[in-house]
Amino acid sequence: MSTTLAGALLGLSLLDSTSFGTLLIPIWLLLTPGRLHPTRIAVYLATVAAFYFATGILLTLGADAALQAARDAFSGVSPVLLRWCQLVAGVLVIVLSYWLEARARGQGDSPGRVQRWRARAMAGSGGPSGLMSLALVAAGLEVATMLPYLGAVGLIANAGMSWQLTGAALAGYCVVMTVPALVLATARLTAHAKVDPLLRRINDWLTRNSAKALGWTVGGVGIGLTLNAIVALATDP
Template identity: 40%
Template structure:
């Protein structure tokens, strides 16, 4: 486990923490529920965090099996060339999610505003958000791939994965804590953030894909040209 790997994972986790499921939906829920019902938001966050952790464990175990069979091939020069191509491809693909690109082609912007409900609704919302986002959360999938290719033992990647998921949910937890002590001051800021997230959701996706593409391309370029 190298410092470079830890820094890259930290960067990816921070990027993941700004997704609609980990930040956008919690902000909407904070604004649509009073402080006495924040336990429902915690249920949502716990459900989503548990979902991502279990998905990560499943992926790590599955990818570990692949690495045992094809580890040498995945560390080869052709494999890193494929990774470089994927990274560059993701960077270029990010432009298709840019709202300006969509507007020029007459495609409407997407907006989603969830509403607070009972505990069962919050669990369902968390599972739904996870199921819808996990396939498109390129930073998370990239982090899983990097941990797998690094050959970490289960005693290393399990706490690392747990820490990754925790970092993903630090922003909404911090907002909840801040709301508890400075609710009157924070409410207008949350409303502004809600409006901003709703308006720039597609732009955020574009940036997420671009950042992950850059990180993958940079990692591959390092092994191809500097080792």
């Protein structure tokens, strides 16, 4: 593996470490009142990392076949028409993001019930299955928006590495993207009084904006698609 590739993967993994599933949910879990069981946050992060790793393996295995199938399917279609289709798709995704946000606000949830579930899950009175389910749901929702990871998988798939090195690169990526959450968990365990105010400020922000989170995520993808299509249509001959 070249130094350039390793640096690119490191940067992408650190970017992925700030996503909703890898950082914001762990912060919310770390704000559980009382004694924190480190194994609980470890179960959550390990499940997220395992999901990403398995997804990366599947994508790497099918990357060449998928790319060739896409080339064959669209070989006879005008690039300009494809860009217009991308533009329409981007606008539709942006509209979808507003609908998702409105739906989340309309459904809502009982804050007390959510807080009680968190306390049980993190205090050890319940099994790890709840945390594992939360991790899988969070990672599953991010599949369509894990753009840094998709970029990393593309770099790895095109690097011509052996399967052993490919697996090691994917595993290393998944470990690195959990590091910020692990650092915060360690700080929560060793310096709770100093770290708690920062975590609470972040938690207050999440509470106020929880209904917007999914809409922002989906809307970001739509904006990216739309802007990319507009730039391509304006610059391509």
